[in-house]
Amino acid sequence: MSRVWSTLQRAWRQRALVLALARRELLARYRGGVLGFFWSLLNPLLLLLVYATVFRLVFTPRADVRPYALFLFAGVLCWGFVSSALLDAAETFRTNGPLLRKTTVAPEVFPAVATGARFAHLVLALPVLAGAIAIGALDGSVRPDAAVLQFPVVLVLLAAMVLGLALVVSSLSVHFGDVRDLLANVLTLTFFLTPILYPIESAPRRLRLLFWLNPFAPFFVAVHESAFFFRPVPAIAWAGMIVWTFLALAAGAAVFERLRDSIAEEA
Amino acid sequence: MTPPPAAIDVQSLTKLYRRWGKKRSIGTFKSALLSGRPGRALAPDEAIPALTDVSFTVAPGETVGIVGPNGSGKSTLLKVLAGILRPTAGSVSVRGRLAALLELGAGFHPEISGRENIEINGLLLGLSRKEIARRFDEIVRFAELEEFLDAPVKTYSSGMAVRLGFSIAAHSDPDVLLVDEVLAVGDEAFSRRSLEKFAEFERAGKTLLFVSHDLGLIAERCHRAIWLDGGRVAADAPAGEAVTLYRESVAAREAARRAQPRSAPAAGRPRRVGSGAATLAAVRLLDSAGRETVRLRSGEAARLVMEVEAPEPLDDFVFGFAISTVAGATVFGSNTAIDGFVPSGLEAPSTVALDIPSLELAPGVYSVDAAIHARDGSPYDYRRDVLRFEVAAEHPTAGVWSPDRRWSFSEGIRWKT
Numbered sequence: 001m002s003r004v005w006s007t008l009q010r011a012w013r014q015r016a017l018v019l020a021l022a023r024r025e026l027l028a029r030y031r032g033g034v035l036g037f038f039w040s041l042l043n044p045l046l047l048l049l050v051y052a053t054v055f056r057l058v059f060t061p062r063a064d065v066r067p068y069a070l071f072l073f074a075g076v077l078c079w080g081f082v083s084s085a086l087l088d089a090a091e092t093f094r095t096n097g098p099l100l101r102k103t104t105v106a107p108e109v110f111p112a113v114a115t116g117a118r119f120a121h122l123v124l125a126l127p128v129l130a131g132a133i134a135i136g137a138l139d140g141s142v143r144p145d146a147a148v149l150q151f152p153v154v155l156v157l158l159a160a161m162v163l164g165l166a167l168v169v170s171s172l173s174v175h176f177g178d179v180r181d182l183l184a185n186v187l188t189l190t191f192f193l194t195p196i197l198y199p200i201e202s203a204p205r206r207l208r209l210l211f212w213l214n215p216f217a218p219f220f221v222a223v224h225e226s227a228f229f230f231r232p233v234p235a236i237a238w239a240g241m242i243v244w245t246f247l248a249l250a251a252g253a254a255v256f257e258r259l260r261d262s263i264a265e266e267a
Numbered sequence: 268m269t270p271p272p273a274a275i276d277v278q279s280l281t282k283l284y285r286r287w288g289k290k291r292s293i294g295t296f297k298s299a300l301l302s303g304r305p306g307r308a309l310a311p312d313e314a315i316p317a318l319t320d321v322s323f324t325v326a327p328g329e330t331v332g333i334v335g336p337n338g339s340g341k342s343t344l345l346k347v348l349a350g351i352l353r354p355t356a357g358s359v360s361v362r363g364r365l366a367a368l369l370e371l372g373a374g375f376h377p378e379i380s381g382r383e384n385i386e387i388n389g390l391l392l393g394l395s396r397k398e399i400a401r402r403f404d405e406i407v408r409f410a411e412l413e414e415f416l417d418a419p420v421k422t423y424s425s426g427m428a429v430r431l432g433f434s435i436a437a438h439s440d441p442d443v444l445l446v447d448e449v450l451a452v453g454d455e456a457f458s459r460r461s462l463e464k465f466a467e468f469e470r471a472g473k474t475l476l477f478v479s480h481d482l483g484l485i486a487e488r489c490h491r492a493i494w495l496d497g498g499r500v501a502a503d504a505p506a507g508e509a510v511t512l513y514r515e516s517v518a519a520r521e522a523a524r525r526a527q528p529r530s531a532p533a534a535g536r537p538r539r540v541g542s543g544a545a546t547l548a549a550v551r552l553l554d555s556a557g558r559e560t561v562r563l564r565s566g567e568a569a570r571l572v573m574e575v576e577a578p579e580p581l582d583d584f585v586f587g588f589a590i591s592t593v594a595g596a597t598v599f600g601s602n603t604a605i606d607g608f609v610p611s612g613l614e615a616p617s618t619v620a621l622d623i624p625s626l627e628l629a630p631g632v633y634s635v636d637a638a639i640h641a642r643d644g645s646p647y648d649y650r651r652d653v654l655r656f657e658v659a660a661e662h663p664t665a666g667v668w669s670p671d672r673r674w675s676f677s678e679g680i681r682w683k684t
Contacts, residue, residue, distance in 0.1 A: 017390040024387055028378035102373035103391050104349045104365070176296035261353045264346075265284060 014109050021109065022116035044125040048073050048132055065199055065228075067141050070132055074227040075196035075220055077125055078155070082162055082216070083187045085118035089166035090173045090180035093263060100264050107263045108256060111166035119159050129227070143230060150226035150233050154241070158219050161245040167252030171259040195220050212236075215244040272362060273324035274443055274474035275348065279357035280321040282343055282498075283314035317343040318498045320357070327362075327442075330465075330475040332485035332506055334513050335495035341478045344495065345369060345445045348476070363442025363474075366392050368433070370447070375428060377421035381412055384420050385435055392439040402438045409464075410434035430457060437464045444468060446477035455561035455657060462488070483538060483652055486510045541639070541648035545577040545584060545615065550637045550653045565660040565669045569626040573637050577615035577647075584610050584647070586619045589636040590628075593655070598633065598667050604642060629669040630660040 030039060051069035055061050061068035092110040099105055136142040173179040194216045195203070203211045211217055218240030222233040318340045325331050333341045346352045347359055349367035374391045375384050385406055389399035407413055410430040412423075420428060436444075446465075465488065468475055479485055485492050485506055492509035494502040496516070502509045554560045555568040563569055571588050587602030603610075603619075635654040640646040660669060676682075 016396055017387075020387045020390050024376050024379055024383060027383065028376055098370070098373050099391070101346075101351070102370040104351055104367050104393070105374075105391050172296060176299065179296050182296055262285065264351050 010106055010108060014106055014112070017105070018109055018112045018116055021113040022120060025113065025117040026120055040121060040124040041128055044073075044077060044128045047076065048128060062198075062202065064201075067136060070136055070142060071199075071224065071228050072197065073132060074129060074223050077122060077129060078158060078220065078223050079191060079194070079196050081118050081122040082158070083191070084121070085115045085162050086165055086169055086183060086187065087180060088114035088118060089170040090183050092170055093174050107260065108167065111170040111252075111256075112163060114170070115159060115163045115166050119155075119162075122155070133227070142228070145230050147226055147230040147232060150222070154219065154222040154226055154233070157241045157245050161215070161219070161241075161248045164245070164248030164250070164252035167256040168248075171256045171263065174259065174263050190214070190216060195224070199224060212240070215240075215248070218244065272327075273360075274327040274329070274362050275323075275325040275476065276360045277324070277348070277357070278322050278359075280318055280344075280347065280354050280359055281316065281356040282318040282340075282347055282352060283355040284317050284343075285314050314355075316498055318347070318495075321495075321498070321500055322357075323493060323500065323503055325474055325476060327474055328469075328472040329491065330469055330477075330489045332489035332492040332509075333476065333478045333495060334480075334482060334485055334492055334510060335501070336517070339495040340498040341495055342369070342447055343498075345447050345476070345478060349445055361443050364393060364440070365443045365445065366436055366439045366441035367445040368436045368447065369445070370432075373432070375420045375432070378419055380419055381407075381416045381423070381431060385431070388432070388435045389439065392436060392441075394439055398440075402440075406431075406434045406438045409437065409460075426457070433457075433461055433464075437461070437468075441473065443474045443476070446475070448478055448480065455655060459561075482510045482514065487538065538651045539649065541646040543648065544579075545575055545581060545613070545639045545647040547573050547637055547639060547648045547650055547653070548576045548616065549574040550635065550650070552635070552654060552656050561654070561656045563626055563656060563658055565628055565630060565658050566625050566671065569623045571621045571623070571635065571637075573619045573639075575613070575615050575617050575619060575639060577613060580615075581613040581647075582610060583641045584613050585638075585640050585642055587636075587638045587640070588621055589638075590633050591636070592667060593632050593634055596667070598628065600636075602638070610642070625671065626658065627668060627670045628658045629664045629667050630658050631667070632657050 048069060051072050052067075055068040055072070061071075065071040089111045092114045093100065093107070096110050100107060100110075133142060133144050133148075137144050169179055169183055193211070194214055195211065200208065200211055200217060200221050218237040221237045222241060225231050225233045225237070321340075321344065333344065335341050343352065345367065346369070347354055348361060349365065349369070351367075351369075374388045376387070385403065386396070386399055389402075390396070394402075407416060410427075410433075412427060412431055415423065415427065420431075423431070462484075465475060477485075477489075487506075489506040492502075492504065492506040492513075493500055494509050494513045494516075501516070502512045504512070549572075551559050551572045551574075552561065552563075553570040553572060554563060557570075573586065573588075575586075585602045585604045587600070587605075589597055589600035591597045633656055634652045635656070636649070636651045637653050638646060638649040640649060
C-alpha cells in the first residue's frame with residue numbers, strides 16, 4: 001500500500017516532465033504533416049464513416065444498439081487507447097534507453113508518458129464523438145442528457161488502470177523479449193471478449209458472470225451507458241472499475257519496484 | 268571548529284552488475300510462465316563487481332577528478348552518484364541539487380525544435396518550467412544558436428547539439444555537478460569556453476566531480492583526484508600526485524606488457540617549471556589575418572606570440588617555441604639562441620612573435636610548448652602544452668609534414684582529367 005503510494009508520489013513529482021515528454025511525442029508525430037493535428041481527427045472520422053456505411057448497408061445490427069455505428073465508435077476509441085498505450089509501454093524502455101542510461105530521469109516517467117500521450121490522442125478524437133452524438137441527437141436516434149457527464153470520470157479511471165498495467169508490461173519487457181508480441185495477442189483476444197462490439201446483455205445469461213470477471217468489462221459497460229444509452233452507470237460497474245483500477249496500480253507499483261533497479265542497467 | 272558537511276559522501280560503496288546470461292537469450296515471458304516459476308527467471312545468473320568498497324568524501328566547493336583505465340568503474344561511480352544506478356551495498360549521499368552531464372544532449376529528440384528540447388532537457392535536469400523560462404535567453408546565447416532555435420534538432424550539426432546540451436546543463440545551476448568526459452567533444456574554442464564555465468562554477472563554490480582521460484586537464488583543474496583501478500580506489504590524493512601515480516602505473520603496465528624497459532613517458536614531466544625571473548603571461552596563435560585561433564589550414568601562415576612579464580630587467584634570456592604532436596613527438600623546436608640572437612636587455616612587459624610563413628603540417632592536433640630560459644638552459648618559465656591547435660586540410664596525408672609539392676611524370680603515363 002505504502003509502496004503504491006510512494007510510486008505514485010514519485011510519478012506525480014515528475015508530472016511536468018511527463019507532460020512535456022507526452023507533448024513531445026505528439027508534436028514529433030504530427031510535426032511536418034501538412035494537416036498537423038487535423039490527422040488526429042481524420043482517422044477517427046474515417047473510422048466512423050466506415051462503420052456508418054457498413055452497418056447501414058451491409059450488416060444489420062441488433063435493434064437495441066442503433067445507431068450501431070455510434071455504439072461501436074465510443075467503445076472502439078477507448079479500446080484503441082488501451083491497446084496502443086500498452087503496446088507503447090511495452091517498448092518504451094527500449095526506445096528511451098539512452099535517456100535512462102545517461103540522465104537522472106526516474107524510469108516510471110516513461111510508462112506514464114506512453115499512457116499520457118495515447119490518452120491525449122483519445123481526448124483529441126472526442127470532438128468527433130461529440131459531433132456524431134450531436135448529429136444523432138438532431139435526427140432523434142439518440143437522446144443525450146446529463147448522464148454523459150459520467151463519461152469523463154470513466155475515462156479518467158480507465159487511464160489510471162491503463163497506467164497500472166503499463167507499469168507492469170514496461171518493466172517486464174526489460175527482461176523478456178516477447179512481452180510486446182504476447183501482449184498484442186492477448187489484446188486482440190480481449191477485444192472480442194470485452195463488451196465493445198456488443199452490449200454485455202447480449203452475452204448468454206449463464207455465461208454473463210464470466211463476462212463480468214473481465215477487468216475491462218465494467219469500463220466498457222460504463223462507456224456504453226454514459227456515452228451511448230445516456231443512462232446512469234450501474235453501481236456494480238463503478239465498483240468494478242474502482243477495484244480493478246486499484247488492483248492494476250498496486251500490481252504496477254509492485255512489479256515496477258521489484259524490477260526498478262535493473263531497468264537502467266538492462267534497458 | 269567542525270568541518271562543513273560533505274557535499275558528496277560515499278561509504279563502502281559496492282556495485283555489482285547482474286548478468287542474466289543464458290536465461291536471458293531464451294528469456295521469453297512464455298517460457299518463464301510455462302516453467303511455473305516466473306520469479307525465478309528474474310533472478311540473475313551471476314554478478315560482476317564494478318565497484319568494490321569505495322569510500323571518499325568531497326567537501327563543498329571542491330573540484331575532484333576521477334582517473335583510471337577503461338572499465339575501472341569511473342562511469343559506474345558517476346551513475347551511482349547521480350542515482351541512475353542503485354548501490355548494491357554501502358551508502359551514497361549528495362547534498363544539494365545535483366546535475367549529471369553523462370552525455371551531452373542525451374535527451375534531445377531529433378524531430379522537435381531546439382526551443383522545445385531546451386525545455387525538456389531542463390526538466391530532465393530537474394529545473395522547473397519557471398526556472399527554464401528565466402534562463403532561456405542565456406542558454407541560447409551561450410550555445411550561440413539564436414538563429415536555429417526553431418529548427419528541429421535533427422538539422423543541427425553535432426557541434427551545435429553538443430553546445431546546446433552543455434549550455435542547458437551549465438545553466439541548471441547545480442550545487443553538485445558530475446561530468447563524464449564531455450569535454451572531449453566539440454571544437455577547441457568550445458571546450459575552452461566550457462572550461463571557463465567550470466571555472467565559474469568553482470568560483471561560485473560549487474562542487475565538481477569529473478571523469479576525464481585528459482590527465483593534464485585533471486592535474487590543472489582539480490584540487491584532488493581519485494584513481495580508480497579495477498573498481499577500487501587506488502589513490503586519493505592531490506590531483507598532480509594522483510595523476511603522476513596513475514601515469515607511472517600505466518607506464519609500468521605498458522612496459523611490462525612489452526617486456527622491455529622503456530623510459531618514463533614525457534607526459535610525466537610537470538607542465539610548468541621555472542624560477543619566475545620572467546614569466547609567460549600569455550601564449551597565442553594567430554592566423555594570417557592576425558586573429559587569434561586554434562584552427563588553421565595546412566600551408567597557411569601562422570604567428571606564435573608570447574607575452575612576457577618580468578619583475579626586473581634581464582640581460583640573459585632565450586625565447587623558444589616547440590610544436591609537438593599530442594602523442595608527444597616533437598615536430599619543430601627552436602629558440603632565439605639557436606636562431607642567432609644574442610640578448611642584450613629585456614624590459615617587460617614585452618611581446619615576442621615567431622612568424623611561420625607556411626605552416627606545412629599534416630592535418631591533426633598539435634601541442635605548443637613555450638619557454639623563456641637563461642642561455643645555460645635554466646628555465647625562467649617553461650610551459651608544456653600551453654596551447655593546442657588543429658590543422659585542417661582538404662585531404663589527409665600521412666605523417667606530420669605536408670610540404671608544398673608538385674608531381675611530374677614522363678610521357679607514357681596518362682591520367683584521367
